[in-house]
Structures are given as structure tokens and as C-alpha cells.
Amino acid sequence: MQVFKFGGASVKDAQSIQKVAEIIKSHQNEKTLVVVSAMGKTTDLLVSIVKNFYNGKGDPLNELSSIKQGFEEVLSSLFPAGHAIFDDVFNSFIEAEWILEDPLADSYDYLYDQIVCIGELISSRILAAYLNLNGIKAQWIDARDFIITDDTHREANVDWEATEQRIKEQIPSLVEQYTLVTQGFIASTTENHTTTLGRDGSDYSAAIFAACQDAAQVTIWKDVPGVLNADPKWFNDTELIEELSYRDAIELTYYGANVIHPKTIKPLQNKQIPLYVKSFLEPQEKGTVIRATKLKLPVPSFIFKVNQILLHIQPKDFSFILEDNLSHIFRLCYEHRTKINMMHNTAINFAISLDDTGENVCNLIETLEKRYCIHTVSDLELITIRYYNQETIDRVLVDKEIIKELKDSYTCQMLVQKKREL
Ligand code: ASP
Numbered sequence: 001m002q003v004f005k006f007g008g009a010s011v012k013d014a015q016s017i018q019k020v021a022e023i024i025k026s027h028q029n030e031k032t033l034v035v036v037s038a039m040g041k042t043t044d045l046l047v048s049i050v051k052n053f054y055n056g057k058g059d060p061l062n063e064l065s066s067i068k069q070g071f072e073e074v075l076s077s078l079f080p081a082g083h084a085i086f087d088d089v090f091n092s093f094i095e096a097e098w099i100l101e102d103p104l105a106d107s108y109d110y111l112y113d114q115i116v117c118i119g120e121l122i123s124s125r126i127l128a129a130y131l132n133l134n135g136i137k138a139q140w141i142d143a144r145d146f147i148i149t150d151d152t153h154r155e156a157n158v159d160w161e162a163t164e165q166r167i168k169e170q171i172p173s174l175v176e177q178y179t180l181v182t183q184g185f186i187a188s189t190t191e192n193h194t195t196t197l198g199r200d201g202s203d204y205s206a207a208i209f210a211a212c213q214d215a216a217q218v219t220i221w222k223d224v225p226g227v228l229n230a231d232p233k234w235f236n237d238t239e240l241i242e243e244l245s246y247r248d249a250i251e252l253t254y255y256g257a258n259v260i261h262p263k264t265i266k267p268l269q270n271k272q273i274p275l276y277v278k279s280f281l282e283p284q285e286k287g288t289v290i291r292a293t294k295l296k297l298p299v300p301s302f303i304f305k306v307n308q309i310l311l312h313i314q315p316k317d318f319s320f321i322l323e324d325n326l327s328h329i330f331r332l333c334y335e336h337r338t339k340i341n342m343m344h345n346t347a348i349n350f351a352i353s354l355d356d357t358g359e360n361v362c363n364l365i366e367t368l369e370k371r372y373c374i375h376t377v378s379d380l381e382l383i384t385i386r387y388y389n390q391e392t393i394d395r396v397l398v399d400k401e402i403i404k405e406l407k408d409s410y411t412c413q414m415l416v417q418k419k420r421e422l
Helices: 014-025 042-055 060-078 084-092 094-101 108-116 118-133 160-177 202-212 246-254 262-271 323-335 359-368 390-396
Strands: 002-006 032-036 138-140 179-183 186-188 194-196 217-222 243-245 275-279 288-291 301-315 340-345 350-355 372-386 400-407 411-418
Touching: 002 014, 002 202, 014 060, 014 118, 032 118, 032 160, 032 202, 042 060, 042 094, 042 108, 042 118, 060 084, 060 094, 060 118, 084 094, 084 118, 094 108, 108 118, 108 194, 118 138, 118 179, 160 179, 160 202, 179 202, 202 217, 202 262, 243 246, 246 262, 246 288, 246 372, 262 275, 301 359, 323 350, 323 359, 340 400, 350 359, 359 372, 372 390, 372 400, 390 411
Parallel strands: 002 032, 002 217, 032 179, 138 179, 217 275, 243 288
Antiparallel strands: 186 194, 275 288, 301 350, 301 372, 340 350, 372 411, 400 411
């Protein structure tokens, strides 16, 4: 059995859904479980509704109904009038509408999960219904019945034992009879509260389903030809990497290559399941395979992370940055859900670079200031080159100056800012 994952771009409109159905049709004799993300930018729109509702701004119910209208158009071009999917999709909005009609009673993170999940619930319903309409025996299943997590809303941790037990118990017999269609990104606590696995977490869902039933392979279908050595947004002469080791893949995603969600690789590596990354626009092309191989990356790879903030953290009493201070700082970063992308310490200064994600970073700084002097530098870019050489470093440094640099034998990380005009 195999797992396919289609991201938001591959189901962004009626035409794309037809394309996805063609791909699935060409594999209909293989046992396949399909994991699908929310269509296009649906998750962003839902997140903005949750934010507005939480902050008492805008008109969240009205914003939700514009999303609904968008789906109506997609449905009308894929299904005949009166098809049951129209009701199924509209019913998926009901619980979110109830939440938005009531006074605010829950934490932001909890609300987020209960509302944002409808993006995946809807896209998976549409895809399953469209496959059936086109003669592919598909069965919609609710990922929340299978992937069990703790209650860390918005970034839940998987309970592997419970998840594996549920998947092993039910999926093998279902997949014998149907192409299964389920949601990425969403999961559930044992108390049946919806949780989510972190933004872009659908890749991770595919890996969870695959690992728990020892799938033969996973394919992530994307709008790029496979894993490239840089994001085409930055370079126009990117190269396709045909084969990649789990080790290189995990390092690249850790440093921010957004082609695959960073948590995806571990469960697959642990079970030695190969991961294919292929283009849904050119499904016949080979793409990239990530598997156990001793091959090193054939070309240097570049990862750019913009919108970084550098925090210089210094104890107020001039004491050393030692284990007690470090563990305190790490704890606060963890509690404020800030991700450290680079760090460096000297006797009395600890410097960390974080994604400048707004409110949580401000709150972190406020808390740190109780015990440390904080100096910040924002608007920075973090450039990581795996398998670097001087030529690749020179290439990315045009018009930029280095604020901080870390190198080991394989990887060079540079925190840079635009050169100021004199
Ligand atoms: N829809 C979710 C997001 O946009 C999960 C995913 O696409 O993987 O983050």
C-alpha cells in the first residue's frame, strides 16, 4: 500500500481537482491512501477569521460566508446540481458558525484548531465525492479517528501507540476495497477535541499514516518538479536533486527548506519508507526520491529564511551565560513557541535568531527582559548553504553584509542584512 499527499496548490480550484483525480485514476489498481490539504489559501483565510474573532475585530461570520461562496463556485463546476456534496460541504461550516455566533469562551489555540480544521474536512470531502463521480471507488475517512495527539493545540504531539493501533486495526481492510481519502494537518485528542499538527503539517500526516502501516512508499505531489537545490523564488537556475538521503533531507528541512514539512522525514526513516516528491503537473517525470543512500547532495543547496530577528541576551548582573541561564532561556522560547534558527554564545552574551512572528516574539522579549538585558536587530535574512564553497558564499552575499556566521564541514549559516547605502 502507498500514501499520496496533495498540497493546497494541487487542489486550489476545480481544474486542479480534475488533474488530481486523473493522477489517482492512473493508480486506481494500487492500494492507495490519499492525504489532502485545504484548497489553495483556505487555511490562511480561516486563520484570519479566528484572529478577528479572538480580537473582536471585523465580521468573522461574514468572512466565513465569503469562503462558503468560493466553494459554491468550485462545486458547481465539478458536480451536477443537487449532488449530496453541496450539503456535505455546507454542513462542514455549521460547527464553526456556532462557535463564531457564541461569545468568546476558549483559548486562541483551541479555537484555531476547531475552526481551521474545516479547510481539510471540505477539500477531502470534495475530492472523495469527485473520485466517486468519476468511477473511482473512494471512501472518505476522518483523520481524527486515527491520528491521536496530546492537547497542545496548533502544534500537537502524536501519541504514536494509540495512532498505530487505530490505523493498523482499520486501514488495511478498508484500503483493500477503496481508494481512501483523508485530511492532512488535523488530528484529535482522546477526548475528541480537534487538534492540528502545525502549519504545512499535511506532509507529516502522510508520513504518520505511512509509518503506522508500513507503507511501501509515500509520494508528495507538488507544483515543483521535485526537491530543488534552492527555492525558484530566489534563483532562476535551480537544479533538481534526483536522489537524497534521509540525513540530507532532514538537515535541509530543519534549516527551513519548505519543500517538505520538517517532521515528515523521521517516521519514514525509522521504517525505511522511501519518499517521492513529484510534480502533479508532470506526473510522468521522475521527481526526487528520498531514501537510505550514502549519496551526498550532488550540488550545494541554498535555503533562505527572511524576516529574522536577532536577540542578544545578556544577564543583568554580568554573570556568565552558563547552563542555568541557557536552560531558562530555552524554556521560555519553548513556552512562547518561538523557533530558534541559529544560536551563538560568548561569556556574557547569548545570541539567537528567530522567525519574527510578531506577538509571541514580543511576549518572549518582555518575559526575558525581567532577567536579562535584551538588544534586538530585526529585518534580517538567514541564509543556509549545505555543501558550501567560497563561490556559493560569494554568490549569496551580493549587496548583503554578514551579522553572524556559523560553519561546520558541511553547512554554512549566515545571518545577513542588506548593505546600507552610504
Ligand atoms: N492547510 C494547512 C496549512 O496551510 C496544512 C497543509 O497545507 O499542509 O498549513
